[in-house]
Amino acid sequence: MDVAIVGYGFLGRNLLTSVVEKWSAIKAVDPYFRLVGVSNSTGYAFSPEGLPLHGVLDSGGLEHYSGFTLGGTSLELLDKCSPDLVVELTPTNIVDGEPGLTHIQHSLRMGSHVVTANKGPLAHAYWELNAEAQKHGVMLLYEATVAGAVPLFSLVRECLQADRITRMLGILNGTTNYILTRMHFEEIGFEAALKEAKERGLTERDPSIDIGGHDAACKAVILANAIMGKRVKLRDVKTRGIETITAEAIRLAKRSGYTIKLVATVADTVEVAPRLVPVNHPLCVHGTLNSVYLESDLAGELTLVGHGAGKQTVSAIMNDIITVLKRTSH
Numbered sequence: 001m002d003v004a005i006v007g008y009g010f011l012g013r014n015l016l017t018s019v020v021e022k023w024s025a026i027k028a029v030d031p032y033f034r035l036v037g038v039s040n041s042t043g044y045a046f047s048p049e050g051l052p053l054h055g056v057l058d059s060g061g062l063e064h065y066s067g068f069t070l071g072g073t074s075l076e077l078l079d080k081c082s083p084d085l086v087v088e089l090t091p092t093n094i095v096d097g098e099p100g101l102t103h104i105q106h107s108l109r110m111g112s113h114v115v116t117a118n119k120g121p122l123a124h125a126y127w128e129l130n131a132e133a134q135k136h137g138v139m140l141l142y143e144a145t146v147a148g149a150v151p152l153f154s155l156v157r158e159c160l161q162a163d164r165i166t167r168m169l170g171i172l173n174g175t176t177n178y179i180l181t182r183m184h185f186e187e188i189g190f191e192a193a194l195k196e197a198k199e200r201g202l203t204e205r206d207p208s209i210d211i212g213g214h215d216a217a218c219k220a221v222i223l224a225n226a227i228m229g230k231r232v233k234l235r236d237v238k239t240r241g242i243e244t245i246t247a248e249a250i251r252l253a254k255r256s257g258y259t260i261k262l263v264a265t266v267a268d269t270v271e272v273a274p275r276l277v278p279v280n281h282p283l284c285v286h287g288t289l290n291s292v293y294l295e296s297d298l299a300g301e302l303t304l305v306g307h308g309a310g311k312q313t314v315s316a317i318m319n320d321i322i323t324v325l326k327r328t329s330h
């Protein structure tokens with residue numbers, strides 16, 4: 001299988017490192033696996049015979065790789081290499097999903113399978129993209145878009161095939177969970193905890209995307225559509241952030257065995273808001289961890305906990321890639 005990676009930042013680099021580490025396992029599934037293209041915002045590297053993985057990794061930045069085409073676009077790369085699989089890892093844009101939305105649409109239309117960690121395109125056009133994938137007989141997998149390394153969609157797809165999921169609650173944003181955790185345990189105010197989160201590099205360039213609940217709302221949209229079959233857009237999610245949570249509110253909650261968490265609720269309606277959560281509830285995880293609590297008609301209650309971001313996210317991307325390789329190998 002010919003594979004292209006569009007977006008070679010934190011996850012792109014970590015993915016390539018894992019591809020090198022897991023090379024024999026990948027080759028055991030698909031002996032023809034090769035990486036034919038990699039792009040970033042300034043250009044791309046392309047080789048129809050397969051790029052040398054160590055050569056790209058060791059170049060000290062894609063633009064320093066000897067075969068780099070400066071000024072080439074990702075769409076140009078995709079047209080040039082017609083990959084069987086595109087791994088889309090460009091930055092999330094919650095306003096219109098671009099440039100990832102166009103990359104994914106273009107890939108599906110040319111008959112390429114797509115694996116992505118980019119929640120923007122799915123939050124904006126979940127059903128449209130899935131219809132496009134179906135029309136062209138290709139797979140669109142997006143495990144890493146919600147709760148990073150937590151294998152949520154795969155679990156539901158593979159292990160809850162007869163279940164009907166009736167309700168989901170999620171702590172889906174590591175930054176706000178870090179802030180609320182610091183407020184709970186250290187009894188510091190919101191501003192001090194936000195400052196700490198910024199110093200640790202945990203916030204987006206625009207922190208209001210996290211603290212205003214918009215990142216969690218995008219993820220709630222994907223959960224609602226993908227797992228509960230709803231037809232929900234971002235504008236349908238009632239969203240409140242954590243900006244107004246005070247140290248006093250958390251202190252009072254704590255005294256009664258609760259804490260305050262930013263919770264995404266997917267049920268009859270889809271909402272993101274600060275909620276009181278009992279400290280002994282399985283959903284109640286701390287620090288940058290994410291958690292998802294499901295209720296279903298057969299299995300009852302299930303909770304998944306794990307890393308919502310960081311290089312562990314590569315686990316979800318790799319699993320999606322292997323899924324595509326396995327389903328297409330004959």
Ligand SMILES: NC(=O)c1ccc[n+]([C@@H]2O[C@H](COP(=O)([O-])OP(=O)(O)OC[C@H]3O[C@@H](n4cnc5c(N)ncnc54)[C@H](OP(=O)(O)O)[C@@H]3O)[C@@H](O)[C@H]2O)c1
Pocket residue numbers: 006007008009010011012039040041042073074089090091092099117118119120144145148308309310311313
């Ligand atoms: N980081 C995580 O832990 C994590 C977890 C779950 C999901 N995600 C999602 O996964 C995606 C990638 O995350 P990341 O942390 O790797 O982001 P990142 O470090 O910001 O990397 C993004 C990459 O995309 C490139 N890019 C921007 N516009 C492009 C375009 N038009 N064509 C090709 N490449 C383009 C950037 O190019 P330059 O290098 O030239 O700037 C950069 O290489 C994001 O959507 C993010 O929300 C990330």
